[in-house]
Amino acid sequence: MAGPFTVESLSPHRVLGVDENDELIDALKDGRGDYAARQSFPQMILENLKTAGVQQAHKEDRIAFTALTPWPGNLVCAEGRYVEGSEPSPTGRGQGEGGVGRRAAIFIGPEFGTVQRADLVAAAREAGDAGFDVLIACAFNYEAHATEFAKLGRIPVLKARMNADLHMAEDLKNTGKGNLFVIFGEPDIDLLTEKDGKLRVKVKGIDVFKPQLGVVEKSETDELACWFIDTDYNEESFFVRHAYFLGANDPYSALKTTLKAEINADAWATLHSDTSRPFEKPKSGRIAVKVINHLGDEVMKVFRV
Numbered sequence: 001m002a003g004p005f006t007v008e009s010l011s012p013h014r015v016l017g018v019d020e021n022d023e024l025i026d027a028l029k030d031g032r033g034d035y036a037a038r039q040s041f042p043q044m045i046l047e048n049l050k051t052a053g054v055q056q057a058h059k060e061d062r063i064a065f066t067a068l069t070p071w072p073g074n075l076v077c078a079e080g081r082y083v084e085g086s087e088p089s090p091t092g093r094g095q096g097e098g099g100v101g102r103r104a105a106i107f108i109g110p111e112f113g114t115v116q117r118a119d120l121v122a123a124a125r126e127a128g129d130a131g132f133d134v135l136i137a138c139a140f141n142y143e144a145h146a147t148e149f150a151k152l153g154r155i156p157v158l159k160a161r162m163n164a165d166l167h168m169a170e171d172l173k174n175t176g177k178g179n180l181f182v183i184f185g186e187p188d189i190d191l192l193t194e195k196d197g198k199l200r201v202k203v204k205g206i207d208v209f210k211p212q213l214g215v216v217e218k219s220e221t222d223e224l225a226c227w228f229i230d231t232d233y234n235e236e237s238f239f240v241r242h243a244y245f246l247g248a249n250d251p252y253s254a255l256k257t258t259l260k261a262e263i264n265a266d267a268w269a270t271l272h273s274d275t276s277r278p279f280e281k282p283k284s285g286r287i288a289v290k291v292i293n294h295l296g297d298e299v300m301k302v303f304r305v
Contacts, residue, residue, distance in 0.1 A: 041111045045138060045166065046070075046078050049106070052180045054136060054160050055295075056208060063104075063136070063183075071105070073130065075123040078106035080136065105132040109139025109162075117146045120159075124152035138162050138181055144288065144302045150186050150207070158183050161297055184297040187227075188218060189289055191303055198278035199305060201289055203227055203246075221246045221274045225294045231279045233288035233302060240290075242276050247294070281305055 046068060054063040067081040084102045105127035109115040120137055127135040136158045150157055160181040188204040205218045229242035256263055270277065282305060290300045 042077050042108050045108050045162070046106070048166065048180055049078075049080075049138065054158070054181045054183055055179045056183050056185075061208060065104075066101070068106070071130075073105075073126055075107055075119070076105040076126050076130065076132070076135075077108055079132070080104040080106050102133040103131070105130065105135045107135060107137045109137065109141075111140075111167075114141040114143050115139040115146060115159075116143050117149050120146055120149050120157055121152060124149075124155050124157050128153055128155045134158060136160055140164065140166075142299075144300045147186060147299050147301055179295060182295055182297050184293060184299045185219075187224075187289075187291045187299060187301065189291075189301060189303075191287075191305065192275075194278050196278075198280060199231075199287070200278050201229055201242075201276040201287070203244075203274045203289075203291065206291070206293070223293060225292050227289065227291045229276055229279075230288040230290075232282035232284050233286045234284055235286065235302075238288055238290060238300065242279070244271055244273050244276065246272070246274060 050065055050068040053065060056062060063082050065080045065082050067079075069079050071077060071079045080103070082102055082104060084100050105123070107120075107123040107127075109119070115137060120135075123137065124135045132155065134156045135152075138160045140162050142159055142161070146159065160183045163180045163182070166180060185207040187206050190202045190204060192200040192202055194200060203221055203224065205220050206223055208217055208219050208223070224246045226243065226245045226247075228238075228240045228244070230239050231241045232239075286302055286304055288300055288302045290298055292298045
């Protein structure tokens with residue numbers, strides 16, 4: 001806590017009911033067995049995952065599971081099956097007929113917490129030992145260095161960010177229409193050094209997993225909505241010091257409409273770019289780049305300079 005700011009969070013602990021004498025309430029004895037019978041967090045995630053599938057920027061790249069069953073692993077908790085090499089279904093819900101069946105290992109992160117790079121490495125090693133074709137990690141948050149880990153041996157690691165609405169699973173209708181699990185591919189970023197020693201950042205695109213082909217392909221910057229740079233990252237908080245906007249549509253026109261004002265075209269030209277303006281080397285020795293797609297999902301990469 002600093003100054004007028006407060007930090008609030010949800011408790012990671014489940015609370016057991018007690019009576020006026022501070023004794024534990026026996027839910028079954030008191031006729032409240034429905035509390036004990038409620039789904040666990042992993043069960044709830046798997047049910048929603050089976051219905052909603054895993055969404056990406058394009059609907060045709062959606063991973064729809066033909067089956068999703070529990071798996072008795074240490075970190076891998078379920079086995080998902082999907083079809084690779086088939087055309088998208090006419091209904092828009094996954095792939096159509098044909099293709100090859102693939103097995104996906106499902107790793108679910110904590111209900112309240114962040115997935116570390118070491119967690120992904122251990123889960124990918126377990127998936128490889130069990131003969132899975134791909135690891136799909138589902139979590140609310142990933143640490144910055146987890147984005148650097150995209151493959152272990154032959155096992156691709158797909159990081160799906162879970163929608164915060166899943167915290168309200170009891171009140172959430174499981175229709176499969178929401179973007180509950182979204183994979184944001186690995187951004188391709190270059191760090192450029194100018195002759196005077198200053199730095200520039202260039203965003204070249206983003207890597208997207210194609211379930212129809214079973215490969216990771218690079219898409220253009222049109223898939224990105226905006227990106228930001230913290231030119232002196234302190235490893236605690238991200239401070240936007242540079243902001244840039246991309247996209248296939250005309251974001252300049254949309255911005256004028258939203259602000260209901262004219263925008264200086266020359267100033268906008270410096271913001272509508274995939275290459276940053278030059279900046280001094282950071283005192284902290286690190287910079288951070290945050291990239292956001294059109295679905296509102298984000299990924300951050302940290303560079304030592």
